Amino acid sequence: MSALRFEIQATCPETGARAGLLHTAHGVVETPVFMPVGTQGTVKGLSPRELETDLDARIILANTYHLFLRPGHERIERFGGLHRFMAWPRALLTDSGGFQVFSLDTFRKVTEEGVLFRSHLNGDEHFFSPESTVDVQLALGSDIMMTLDECLPYPTGRDAALESMNRTIRWARAGYAHYQRREKSPHCALFPIVQGSMYADLRLACAEALLELDAPGYAIGGISVGEPRDLSQEVVAVTAPALPADRPRYVMGVGMPEEIPRYIACGVDMMDCVLPTRNARNGYLFTSQGKVVIKQAQYIDDEGPLDPACHCYTCRTFSRAYLRHLFQSGEILFSSLATLHNIRHFLDLMRRARQSIIGGKFPEFLRT
């Protein structure tokens, strides 16, 4: 039994797209949804107030590995959980640390039992097992937890991918069993993660094996690891239909605004990505007219708004010239205003996608 309930409101008759409601212990999430990334218990540059009031974000991410290291999951638990600690009343999804197997590959060793991490902060060793990552996420009070997985780099040979995929399946089973032992009446959900590198048959085999867990939702991981963008979409297009149609499907780590509708068309309901937040801080802004690299000299006297079609505070209030000035000056306000806008751009994109599905116009939306 899961605290998570997924309700499908509309499906696109031509594509796999669907619109739904994800009922969590911390509110309703309208899908398809883009989830801003708040690795260390904060979406960099934004306050929870902005996320809630200005942006109406319903769910954000946090990270097990990073919060385990600092400030520590037990400390957060003593505070009453991560929601209270970071003053975020809405839904939280926590990644398991599986991505750090990929991104911090020089600091870890993978074994059958789990991952031995050497802290990137101080060198201390910490062992992450399928069970311990569930425990940490329970301590954080996550609404949607992820099983520990091994996120492979690209390219990975087929044999290595098969071996790793089987380990990820064993970890998912172990994590799931532990979760069911610990949570008799859960307030949260645990999603397994499909791996298999870029091999369609491995992806399908992995999905099939994970189905027996009867999880309330499934994720597709191991993409956006350096492969060509077309390949990421092919892998998702093959994998998503193999996951239960009545459960939310989550593609981890995507994507550019032009890619997102294509994932939705595959029947994907949830996505997260660091692009809007990280690129914002680096002066790369997403607009209705394409990218605006605000640091470019061409904007030095530009009196116009960042994106005339956007209604965010940044676009309503400031000129491109001023935003460029803030970036050039290294002012902290820039990060804040830029992130506010970029997240708004992504969330608006999702809202339009959702409305088009509900209104039966998703195919047209997909073409624009």
Add this chain to the structure above:
RNA sequence: GGACAGGUGGGUGAGCGGUUAAAGCCAACAGACUGUAAAUCUGUCCCUCCUUGCGAGGUACGAAGGUUCGAAUCCUUCCCUGUCCA
């Protein structure tokens, strides 16, 4: 008037006879960024030319002379700046 210290590319600042068109940093310009080791990282950054190459010329380390095969680096004079003393 005297004594020291010093004048280097947009800025700062190394270099103190050849491997120096001249380190590093900053600024400027451009690029990257996809479950965040990221307010990070990479490249360009005197001028001209082309067959775009660890290419060819031309300028360049306050100024002018000089020593030397060779000078940002040594010598002379001058100009300028700073500190101190009268």
